Structure formats: C-alpha cells, structure tokens
Amino acid sequence: MxxxxxxxxxxxxxxxxxxxxxxxxxxxxxxxxxxxxxxxxxxxxxxxxxxxxxxxxxxxxxxxxxxxxxxxxxxxxxxxxxxxxxxxxxxxxxxxxxxxxxxxxxxxxxxxxxxxxxxxxxxxxxxxxxxxxxxxxxxxxxxxxxxxxxxxxxxxxxxLEPAAVVAAAVRAGAPEPGARVAVVGAGTLGLLAVQLLAAHSPGELTVIDPRAERARLAADFGATEVRGPEEAEKLHGHFDLVLETAGAPTTAASSCLLARRGGRVVLTGMFAAGAAGIDPVHLSLSQLTVRSVFGAPSSAWTFAVRAFTTGLLDxxxxxxxxxxxxxxxxxxxxxxxxxxxxxxxxxxx
CATH class of the missing domain: 3.90.180.10 (Medium-chain alcohol dehydrogenases, catalytic domain)
Incomplete structure (x- = not known):
C-alpha cells in the first residue's frame, strides 16, 4: 500500500x-x-x-x-x-x-x-x-x-549512464551476427560498446584508437583486433557498421570513410565546434545511413541495466x-x- x-x-x-x-x-x-x-x-x-x-x-x-x-x-x-x-x-x-x-x-x-x-x-x-x-x-x-x-x-x-548511451547507439546500429564492426575510440564509451557489440557475435570487431595502452582492455572485452588511426586507413570501405565514440575533431568524417557502401555509422562522441564535416559527396554516393546519439531514451536504459545485471556488461x-x-x-x-x-x-x- x-x-x-x-x-x-x-x-x-x-x-x-x-x-x-x-x-x-x-x-x-x-x-x-x-x-x-x-x-x-x-x-x-x-x-x-x-x-x-x-x-x-x-x-x-x-x-x-x-x-x-x-x-x-x-x-x-x-x-x-x-x-x-x-x-x-x-x-x-x-x-x-x-x-x-x-x-x-x-x-x-x-x-x-x-x-x-x-x-x-x-x-x-x-x-x-x-x-x-x-x-x-x-x-x-x-x-x-x-x-x-x-x-x-x-x-x-x-x-550505467554512459552504458545506456552506448546501448542507444548499438540499438541504432542494429548489428547482425557475423557483421564486420568497427569501434572508433577506446575510451569509456568505446570499451562499453565493445562489450555490448561482442554479445551480438560479430565476424570482426575492430577497435581504432591511437593509445596502445587501451588495446589490451579492448581485447579482454571482445575486440578481435586493435589498430591505430593510420593503420585503419587501409580499411576504408570495409565495415558494415561503424560506431564512433571518440568525439575527436576528425572522427565523424573518418568513421564514414571506414563504412562500406550501404553501411551504417552511429556517432556517439560529443563534438566541439569546428570539427571536420562529413563529405556530402561520399555520403550520397556511398548511400550511408548515419545516426547520432545524445543521451539515452528509457528503452536504452532498460537494455543497459539488463545487460549489467545478467553479466553481459562489466x-x-x-x-x-x-x-x-x-x-x-x-x-x-x-x-x-x-x-x-x-x-x-x-x-x-
């Protein structure tokens, strides 16, 4: 009562x-x-x-x-x-x-x-x-x-608050089993994203970050490989889904280059004024789907809390x-x- x-x-x-x-x-x-x-x-x-x-x-x-x-x-x-x-x-x-x-x-x-x-x-x-x-x-x-x-x-x-934001991004990206997935940035958002994406059984789960120190943790969380930004240039047009989490001046544009034609890009990082824009010619010719995430709706919170309480997210x-x-x-x-x-x-x- x-x-x-x-x-x-x-x-x-x-x-x-x-x-x-x-x-x-x-x-x-x-x-x-x-x-x-x-x-x-x-x-x-x-x-x-x-x-x-x-x-x-x-x-x-x-x-x-x-x-x-x-x-x-x-x-x-x-x-x-x-x-x-x-x-x-x-x-x-x-x-x-x-x-x-x-x-x-x-x-x-x-x-x-x-x-x-x-x-x-x-x-x-x-x-x-x-x-x-x-x-x-x-x-x-x-x-x-x-x-x-x-x-x-x-x-x-x-x-769990940043995890809910990442959950919103993962849900927007709609990963499929066997997909080639990239996570740009190995900070808190990026490494939480790796955990949630690994649960979808991707064929490849590549983390892109210049900090070698983050590579070991990314691998522990389920990444199949970690590359620096320069190495990642060799993978332009390769990924079905790219989840951007860094919010660095160039990462919105570079994330779109990583996606294959018809691929999906979800922008999760918080960008400052003056960040490099996305090339509209590449966007239209490649027929990319680009989404952004700011905060998390209630459904993403429920998803993140459930993943935490069941042990999928640590x-x-x-x-x-x-x-x-x-x-x-x-x-x-x-x-x-x-x-x-x-x-x-x-x-x-």
Missing part, C-alpha cells in the same frame, strides 16, 4: 554537495539533507562518474542551453534509496538503484513514441540543469529509477581512479588530462 506521507531511514547530519557557482568557481557546501517531494525519492549516492562533460561544465565550455549555474554536477551515479516522498511506496527504501538523467515530460509526442531523449518540452537533465550526483544525496522522480539487485556492485553501476575494469568529494578539483583535472593510464574516474561521497 502506498503511504500517505514520506518514509525515510534516519537522516544524516547534513548533506554535502559540490556546487559550481560559475565557470572555474566551485565549493563543497554542507547543508540540510534534501527531502523528496511528491513522486520523488532521495538516493544516498554511492559513486558518481566524472566525464568530459563535467569538465566542460566546470570550465564553462558547455553550450549555455545545456547547463544552468549554479549547479551540482554529476549525471553518472548509483546509490541506495533512503527516503521516499508522498505517493511513493516505502518498499523502495533500501533498494540499490540508478536513474535516468533526462527529465522528460512523458506526455509530448516524442515521449509517447518512446523517444524520451528527444522530449520536446525542452532540455532538462540531472547534473546539468538539476542538482546531480556529486553529493551525498540526490533527489529524482521515482519514474526515472532503474532498480538493481541487492548485491549489485554500486561502484561499477555508476557507469564496467568495473574501466575504473582507474577514485576520489572523495573533497578532491573534486583533482578528479576534474585528471579527466581529459592526457594521461594514457587514466580510465574512468569516480567520486565517492
């Missing part, structure tokens, strides 16, 4: 959160523990991933339409429900969980078609326009939760560094700092 009012575990003495007041200025704020409103839950954060988007927020390089200062960043996180608001069942307290980031309206045409990442009500996302997971607690609508088993590894589960080996909230600045500096030994960076409250 749904309780008439909020249920909760004993509250902590205050709740800490990183607040970026404006680009380049942040503080670790201790305030009251936030309370969930009607239809919401409060989650005690176990771990939160730091990605290049978080660095863009801190440095002021994110498009103004996609961030609202002051903000508590953190869109990749996992935790345990420790309070529920009115209208939410108390049985959720104590459940391990992750949650979708987009605050989709659920009633527009795109949402009703299942394309919640294309919600026409406007952009609204945890960690960018709403307080995120770089905190002791985060409050989210209960409808966005994806519950995990009681024994789920919450450290690894913090990577993000844990990607994590190389963990910092407490007090060392947020160090964590941000490490992400995108150029150290080839840096994989996924976590904050753990």
């Amino acid at each position: 749904t309780p008439p009012g909020p249920a909760t575990t004993p509250p902590a003495r205050g709740s800490r959160a990183i607040v970026v007041d404006r680009p380049g200025v942040h503080r670790l704020l201790t305030g009251e523990v936030p309370g969930p409103g009607p239809g919401e839950v409060r989650v005690r954060v176990a771990a939160a991933g730091v990605c290049l988007s978080d660095r863009e927020v801190y440095e002021g390089r994110r498009d103004a339409a996609y961030v609202r200062y002051p903000v508590t960043p953190g869109h990749e996180w996992s935790g345990t429900v420790d309070a529920v608001g009115a209208g939410v069942g108390a049985e959720l307290v104590g459940r391990r969980t992750v949650a979708e980031g987009f605050r989709a309206c659920g009633v527009c045409v795109r949402c009703r078609c299942g394309e919640t990442s294309l919600c026409s009500a406007g952009y609204d996302e945890t960690g960018f326009t709403r307080p995120g997971g770089f905190a002791d607690h985060v409050v989210v609508p209960v409808r966005l939760l994806h519950l995990l088993p009681d024994d789920a590894d919450l450290r690894a589960a913090a990577l 993000p844990g080996p990607l994590i190389t560094h963990t910092y407490p909230l007090e060392r947020y600045a160090e964590a941000i500096a490490r992400v995108g700092g150029g150290d080839p030994a840096t994989g996924k960076v976590l904050l753990r409250p």
Whole structure:
C-alpha cells in the first residue's frame, strides 16, 4: 500500500554537495539533507562518474542551453534509496538503484513514441540543469529509477549512464551476427560498446584508437583486433557498421570513410565546434545511413541495466581512479588530462 506521507531511514547530519557557482568557481557546501517531494525519492549516492562533460561544465565550455549555474554536477551515479516522498511506496527504501538523467515530460509526442531523449518540452537533465550526483544525496522522480539487485556492485553501476548511451547507439546500429564492426575510440564509451557489440557475435570487431595502452582492455572485452588511426586507413570501405565514440575533431568524417557502401555509422562522441564535416559527396554516393546519439531514451536504459545485471556488461575494469568529494578539483583535472593510464574516474561521497 502506498503511504500517505514520506518514509525515510534516519537522516544524516547534513548533506554535502559540490556546487559550481560559475565557470572555474566551485565549493563543497554542507547543508540540510534534501527531502523528496511528491513522486520523488532521495538516493544516498554511492559513486558518481566524472566525464568530459563535467569538465566542460566546470570550465564553462558547455553550450549555455545545456547547463544552468549554479549547479551540482554529476549525471553518472548509483546509490541506495533512503527516503521516499508522498505517493511513493516505502518498499523502495533500501533498494540499490540508478536513474535516468533526462527529465522528460512523458506526455509530448516524442515521449509517447518512446523517444524520451528527444522530449520536446525542452532540455532538462540531472547534473546539468538539476542538482546531480556529486553529493551525498540526490533527489529524482521515482519514474526515472532503474532498480538493481541487492548485491549489485554500486561502484561499477555508476557507469550505467554512459552504458545506456552506448546501448542507444548499438540499438541504432542494429548489428547482425557475423557483421564486420568497427569501434572508433577506446575510451569509456568505446570499451562499453565493445562489450555490448561482442554479445551480438560479430565476424570482426575492430577497435581504432591511437593509445596502445587501451588495446589490451579492448581485447579482454571482445575486440578481435586493435589498430591505430593510420593503420585503419587501409580499411576504408570495409565495415558494415561503424560506431564512433571518440568525439575527436576528425572522427565523424573518418568513421564514414571506414563504412562500406550501404553501411551504417552511429556517432556517439560529443563534438566541439569546428570539427571536420562529413563529405556530402561520399555520403550520397556511398548511400550511408548515419545516426547520432545524445543521451539515452528509457528503452536504452532498460537494455543497459539488463545487460549489467545478467553479466553481459562489466564496467568495473574501466575504473582507474577514485576520489572523495573533497578532491573534486583533482578528479576534474585528471579527466581529459592526457594521461594514457587514466580510465574512468569516480567520486565517492
């Protein structure tokens, strides 16, 4: 039975959160523990991933339409429900969980078609326009939760947000058994993509990245070979499906060159202004299908969580560094700092 009012575990003495007041200025704020409103839950954060988007927020390089200062960043996180608001069942307290980031309206045409990442009500996302997971607690609508088993590894589960993005890309690419598949980029997105693509039994699964250090991990995850960008030029026109994950200035254009005539290309990396464009002549003559992915709809979250809970997806080996909230600045500096030994960076409250 749904309780008439909020249920909760004993509250902590205050709740800490990183607040970026404006680009380049942040503080670790201790305030009251936030309370969930009607239809919401409060989650005690176990771990939160730091990605290049978080660095863009801190440095002021994110498009103004996609961030609202002051903000508590953190869109990749996992935790345990420790309070529920009115209208939410108390049985959720104590459940391990992750949650979708987009605050989709659920009633527009795109949402009703299942394309919640294309919600026409406007952009609204945890960690960018709403307080995120770089905190002791985060409050989210209960409808966005994806519950995990009681024994789920919450450290690894913090990577389910990028895994959902990759799941959206893989589903868009529609890989078939025996296909020749390339993944451009061996960062977090690329290596998660390798795991999901390997489950589709490709005939070839080639990873393209200049960092030799990433090759071993890619092979462990199911890649059949790893090549540098210069070596990959010999494979132009070879692949049935190319999944781009790097977001580098030239990788959208080069990914299209890797695809065979009539092949498919899915762009997942976040590109900056000035990136090389796709040659429209090559695009039309080769009859390529090109898709892009920004965020993940609810269906992709369900896909990623199921892959994680059944053991098809294991993000844990990607994590190389963990910092407490007090060392947020160090964590941000490490992400995108150029150290080839840096994989996924976590904050753990």
